[in-house]
Amino acid sequence: MKIAAAAYPLTEFATFADYEAKLTRWVAEAAGNGAHLLVFPEYGAMELASLGGRAVSTDIEAALHEVARHQPAVDALHCALAAKHSLYILGASGPAFNGPRPSNRAVFYGPHGIIGFQDKQIMTRFERETWDVVPDGPLTLFDTPLGKIGVVICYDSEFPLLARALIEAGAEILLAPSCTDSAAGFTRVRLGAMGRALENQCISVHSPTVGACDFCPAVDENHGSAAIYGPPDHGFPPNGILAETPYDQPGWAYADVALSAIHALRRNGGVLNHLHWSEQPARTAKPVLHINAK
Numbered sequence: 063m064k065i066a067a068a069a070y071p072l073t074e075f076a077t078f079a080d081y082e083a084k085l086t087r088w089v090a091e092a093a094g095n096g097a098h099l100l101v102f103p104e105y106g107a108m109e110l111a112s113l114g115g116r117a118v119s120t121d122i123e124a125a126l127h128e129v130a131r132h133q134p135a136v137d138a139l140h141c142a143l144a145a146k147h148s149l150y151i152l153g154a155s156g157p158a159f160n161g162p163r164p165s166n167r168a169v170f171y172g173p174h175g176i177i178g179f180q181d182k183q184i185m186t187r188f189e190r191e192t193w194d195v196v197p198d199g200p201l202t203l204f205d206t207p208l209g210k211i212g213v214v215i216c217y218d219s220e221f222p223l224l225a226r227a228l229i230e231a232g233a234e235i236l237l238a239p240s241c242t243d244s245a246a247g248f249t250r251v252r253l254g255a256m257g258r259a260l261e262n263q264c265i266s267v268h269s270p271t272v273g274a275c276d277f278c279p280a281v282d283e284n285h286g287s288a289a290i291y292g293p294p295d296h297g298f299p300p301n302g303i304l305a306e307t308p309y310d311q312p313g314w315a316y317a318d319v320a321l322s323a324i325h326a327l328r329r330n331g332g333v334l335n336h337l338h339w340s341e342q343p344a345r346t347a348k349p350v351l352h353i354n355a356k
Contacts, residue, residue, distance in 0.1 A: 203232060
């Protein structure tokens with residue numbers, strides 16, 4: 063299969079039709095390049111806050127509600143594009159209100175409609191302390207004709223046990239959409255996504271927001287590059303990077319991926335991280351007290 067990861071800029075729109083035209087162009091470009099799986103970033107949906115005007119989009123609470131109210135139309139558009147091009151799309155995440163406070167939700171679409179969604183599990187300090195966005199829902203494994211796919215949204219990718227739960231459920235591909243406002247933040251997610259690919263001997267797909275966004279202060283600065291990672295082992299690049307976009311430049315990263323290569327590594331790689339994971343509990347159960355001899 064061919065995977066496409068978006069380095070996605072946020073756009074201020076006058077109408078929903080403008081958003082529809084933008085997303086249609088992005089999906090058509092990836093489909094035209096032969097992509098079967100498209101990944102959009104965390105909080106990429108916040109550009110829809112602009113549809114409420116500046117008074118709404120610059121208010122971090124009002125922006126959440128404005129974005130959420132467009133979700134039915136967003137779903138319909140993604141379903142139509144996935145059907146038209148016969149592909150799978152992880153949509154840009156955004157707020158979903160199942161209670162008084164929103165979760166950060168990425169919806170997964172296929173040629174036959176909505177497959178499901180993944181809510182972010184562990185919230186950043188900004189989400190906890192300022193935005194009051196909350197975790198919700200379980201980790202979900204998507205069993206598709208392309209392979210078994212899990213989603214670890216941004217900060218979630220930095221916690222190995224979340225990814226490992228998906229791997230133990232059968233995941234072969236992890237999708238890591240992100241939204242980071244600094245090079246350090248981007249690097250944390252990048253290293254997390256690469257680390258998950260190494261330790262689980264799987265494919266990891268990183269899609270960030272990029273560029274300035276002066277109409278929505280919650281996502282005002284965005285840095286990163288899109289990339290597809292694999293294990294740095296037989297049949298994969300020695301640095302583990304299958305493809306990546308230039309830093310802070312909008313566009314798609316594309317990589318051809320064969321899951322048979324992942325299965326072969328898990329059986330007979332230069333290292334066997336996936337197989338040897340289960341040896342850790344016995345080695346960490348009783349740490350030895352360090353004695354400082356003088």
